[in-house]
Amino acid sequence: MTHRSLRLLAIAIPLMLLLVAAMVLWRDPYSVIRADFARQRMAAGLSRESVRVDDHLWVYAYSDDAPRGAPTVVMLHGFTGSKENWYPVAQRLRGRYRLLVPDLPGWGESQRIGGRDYGFAAQAERVDHFIKQVAADPRGVVLLGHSMGGGIAAVTAARHPREVARVGLIDAAGVRFADNRFGEQVLAGKNPFAVEDEASLQRYLDTVFHDARARPWAPWPASRIYINQRRGDAQFEQQVLARIGRSDESFLPGKAAAAIRQPALLLWCRQDAVIDPSALELYARQIPQASRVLLDGCGHMSLVEQPEKVAQAIETLIERGRTQ
Known part of the structure; x- marks a missing residue:
């Protein structure tokens, strides 16, 4: 040649x-975004799997890289979130525990079925079935939930104590916290998390993050692709928000939490502009045995802003009183 x-x-x-x-x-x-999510998952040392549980296809990340007999930890994401939110924490827990990090039905890569209920109660039942089918830990799992996922975790732990041995609620929804701008907008029928353009994307990130250094960087075309995706999800987001934020189910997690007898963790960030830190004490009244952690210098996304401290609090929850 x-x-x-x-x-x-x-x-x-x-x-x-x-x-x-x-x-x-x-x-x-x-x-483009899926490829970056795959990169994040591999960097965290996680694998990807899917499973049909009842009528929904679940997609989840997982790691079985743990000592024999190690507890199983299930992590639930929040409203508009996905399994990827948990990767920074999962990376720090991998190797010590078996990890299951699903996209909840309706969100992320998991299946969404039109007309179905994706509120706290319905999702808690789906989580219970997922745990029974996939986790299969006779001792019960350590169930962690962030934001909306925290409300779902509280209901699941209260109603299915045989499947949930320990529970961690992180910046959890489901109680009537002190008024803030986010809560006022929800009650007014708005979606404060709505993303329609570059300006609303920036407003969304400003709301959920306190530490600017932790905010994800999404250059063009990723930012435009994400905006278009969120615009397409706008109706679904409003339907879910109406269910968990403006219906008779809005405070179900806080009420159900009174039945939680398992060891528990309540973790918030002092600068959380979404679920005001006053929610921590409201949950603590219902779960008096829970350990309380209030972090400083982070907002609603403690999982990303301070993953090391979140992971440490989770390890304390798991190891406290645990026999080998």
């Missing part, structure tokens, strides 16, 4: 790769 042919080949191959990438992006724009 001549030098001229080699030079042409060196030009043609990158052009062909760019063309293929452009075609993939055109046919499936969200593949």
